Amino acid sequence: MDVIFNVYLIISTFCILIPSISSLNEIKLGVILPGDPKFAWSLSKVLPAISYAIENVEKQNILPNHKMIINYKDSNCSETIGPLAAIDMFMNKSADVFIGPVCDYAIAPIARFSPHWNIPVLSAGALVQDFDDKKEYKLLTRVQGVYSDMAKFFVDTVASFNWTRL
Template sequence: MAYSLIPNLRTALACVVVVCFSKVCGTSRQNVSLAVLLPDDNKRLFSLSRVTSAIELATESVIKEGMLTTVRLNPLYDDSNCSIADAMNAAIDFYVNKKVVVYIGPSCDYAAAPVARQVKYWNLPMITAGAFAGDFGDNKGYEFPMLTRIGSSFNALARFFMVVLKHFSWTKANLVYSYTGHGAIMDKFCHVLNNAIHHAFRIHHDVGNFTEVHQKFHRLSDILPSLAHHLGNELADSLYIMQA
């Protein structure tokens, strides 16, 4: 997956041109550093060991293709630990020491949010393949104006479900998920995903009016009997979205 993002990352790095020429670059070739804030944990989808090669290939490609002719891009790495505190601390350290002109990452949503909010006050761009949550897209203009997401997002996935519902004229949907599901990608991945879908249900009135019914299962064994009843009787003509 990391290598599939190279074209997007390479293009996004073009934003360095604007920042570079306004902040550090003159007529001679300059070293421009990029702050890469990703988790140093191979259990995570976007870990440093998985993504480092892709970042280096992308930065080399930018130079070779002549997109930046007066700079050398120098990635500097730090462990975000997928943590609000650790990611913000590393971002501040890079900023205070005036080491970088662009941030790559964090990727985990809860680590990315405070950094993405802060960089607008530093006037520095942030590029990430993560930051999946719908809020990053819905509130980009005010909260996250310096953020560029180059990967998939929950906004796009939610819009897909809205198209499916509208196409089949469905007005019922059941979201079944584990609150901590897919934690290797980021904490509370399934919860954040379902928040985006739920928000889309509420704002897209063209797909019909939705009634919300919440039900919490404490044991897996409780889910199957409930599904059998709902699928067979109440929701036979509905969309089921299931995550584990």
């Protein structure tokens, strides 16, 4: 259920950003995620959630006269395959937004290229603090906090309750 909620949140957020491309009748979602189901954010787990989110956007008529199209590629969680998938989507004009990748080595080059292509990147990955640099990753939006924030939360919780053992 968390995956469905997060994907719905991502799609809804993207819909708010649509005025910049409102002249389009088609909105192409370029989904770049690992195909291997061992990953929490694999294509087999996320594509049904994206389809569900799109159905809800259409039912609520959030984007009248627009149709969302899902184009997807397997990133293999690879620093080579993932960026090549994004380059293919850019060259084929099959993405107005990238959803994913989630693996750090795959997302880093895509998030660097995306401002040059004017294609935003929405990801549940990119959890290392380096991705905070908005000069380098201008169009990257992360839907989760970074590892250091999670660690700080944990330390603050332990201190707040005066725990001495875990």
